Amino acid sequence: MSAPDAPATLAVESAPEADSTPDVETAIGDLQTHLNLIFARTRTLWRESAARIAPDLQVGGYKLLTFIERAGTASAHELAERFEMDKSVISRQVRMLEELGLLESRPDERDGRLRVLSATPTAREALSELRRDHSVRLHTVMAELSPEEIRAASKVFRLLSEV
Template sequence: MSAPTDRAAGRDDDGGVHLDDAVARVEHEFGRLFARIRVGWREAAATVHPDLQPLGYQVLVAILGGEATTAGAIVERLHTDKSAVSRQVRQLTELGLVDSIRDPDDRRARRLVATALAKERVAIARAAYESRIGDRLRTWSAADLDHFADLLNALGS
């Protein structure tokens, strides 16, 4: 058995890091990463329009990506409540970033479509973000990036 000081230092019996300590470190690093992502969303939203909230930016990106073209689909995609999405869609429409059109397959339903202005502004916001993250990721080897992508995929499965 290792000495208590080794345990307190986060080392197991053979000198390696304890699994619980490694998990805690990953959780800590995810917290830091998510905080950076939230800042990125805030900056991207402001780039699109000074009055746009980060959730509004996420809604707009979901619409642009074709991942969600109805309010219900956006609620599912973003795992948020219907009233928040409704407020964001209303604001996006008022800002001229989204049009609400009748669904050709179901005349009672509405589909959300990003305007040309939205496409232009989101492209600008994405370029700035992708440049920052791309610069960081390009310092890694292709093998490390591939391994990282595999680990993220496994975590999300």
């Protein structure tokens, strides 16, 4: 779950050829309501996950750490671009992650002026444990759905991610 914060609401513009019957409008309204609930639950899950890694870890730091861990390495410049954050915010979060023993920094081999950031073994293990727990939760929730229903839900999320 290493993406920038989702919007509080999702605006959906109707395509000219889209069916705008009351049933479709009701279904889209229900979808928007449930997406907003998912976004709220995601923010709560980020807070809970950050606290499990380290009590003082902020959500922003957690998201940076998960991105760095999945990518293998990253620079502060890459993080600022990816998360659309000011470099000073990135610097503070990186410093906190280093102080918590979750992030290592070393000079870039190609350009010694740059720093390469990577997750520590402690961070990698903690994130791996979180992912296992999250996977168990997801499997438990999805157990009542058929594979076809899960594929349909996945298609909806893929289409929404392309908007």
